[in-house]
Amino acid sequence: MVTKQSKMEMQIRAISPQFDKRIVNYLSDLISKHENKKIIIPHTAGGEHNILLAGEYAVKYPLEYPSINPCYDKRRLIYEFNIAQNLEKIGLNVPKMFAVCSDEKTLFLIMKKLHLTPARELNRQQITEAARQFHYQINLAKTKGFNPGDTSISTLESLESFYNYGFCVENNKGYFFDFSKWVQEVD
Numbered sequence: 521m522v523t524k525q526s527k528m529e530m531q532i533r534a535i536s537p538q539f540d541k542r543i544v545n546y547l548s549d550l551i552s553k554h555e556n557k558k559i560i561i562p563h564t565a566g567g568e569h570n571i572l573l574a575g576e577y578a579v580k581y582p583l584e585y586p587s588i589n590p591c592y593d594k595r596r597l598i599y600e601f602n603i604a605q606n607l608e609k610i611g612l613n614v615p616k617m618f619a620v621c622s623d624e625k626t627l628f629l630i631m632k633k634l635h636l637t638p639a640r641e642l643n644r645q646q647i648t649e650a651a652r653q654f655h656y657q658i659n660l661a662k663t664k665g666f667n668p669g670d671t672s673i674s675t676l677e678s679l680e681s682f683y684n685y686g687f688c689v690e691n692n693k694g695y696f697f698d699f700s701k702w703v704q705e706v707d
């Protein structure tokens with residue numbers, strides 16, 4: 521008989537065999553409690569996903585809860601997981617990817633939480649550094665066969681904004697996130 525627990529373990533094994541199952545279960549439970557408004561976890565939503573910020577983890581799952589198209593959602597999150605890992609290999613700053621999992625309600629991507637400061641709160645020197653790293657990293661990705669997705673920066677005075685990119689003032693590094701529209705050319 522396939523129990524709920526072993527079903528989840530099969531799903532996890534498919535993408536990240538070594539990731540701690542207890543953390544997966546804990547985060548699955550957090551999503552459920554957050555969605556059922558039993559507790560409110562710090563979160564930030566994009567156009568299509570919610571991101572829960574829990575300890576050292578950022579957990580990304582579709583805004584529709586329960587998921588209305590699990591196969592499609594799973595494919596998208598696995599795609600994102602793989603692109604991020606491949607970008608990390610060529611030296612881009614991306615959140616560490618830990619696992620893509622499913623429970624009975626949704627699919628979720630577990631990654632490392634980034635500590636990003638909104639662009640409008642950065643000083644001029646930090647904006648300049650964020651922009652320098654953005655262009656350097658985009659060029660590196662292109663030379664290594666990636667077509668960057670919807671990511672951009674505007675560094676005009678009084679109109680600073682970043683899209684799917686952010687700057688961490690603690691370590692002075694610019695990070696990319698949200699890889700659903702990045703493409704890796706195959707040779």
Ligand SMILES: Nc1ncnc2c1ncn2[C@@H]1O[C@H](COP(=O)(O)OP(=O)(O)OP(=O)(O)O)[C@@H](O)[C@H]1O
Nearest residue numbers: 564565566567568569571578615632633634697698
């Ligand atoms: N690893 C992370 N750590 C901390 N915050 C994150 C992380 N990944 C994403 N975020 C935050 O969550 C927000 C939404 O994430 P993301 O862009 O991946 O979702 P989306 O729904 O695909 O977005 P879009 O609106 O571009 O479709 C981001 O703008 C960012 O602020």
Ligand SMILES: [Mg+2]
Nearest residue numbers: 566567684698
């Ligand atoms: Mg986004």
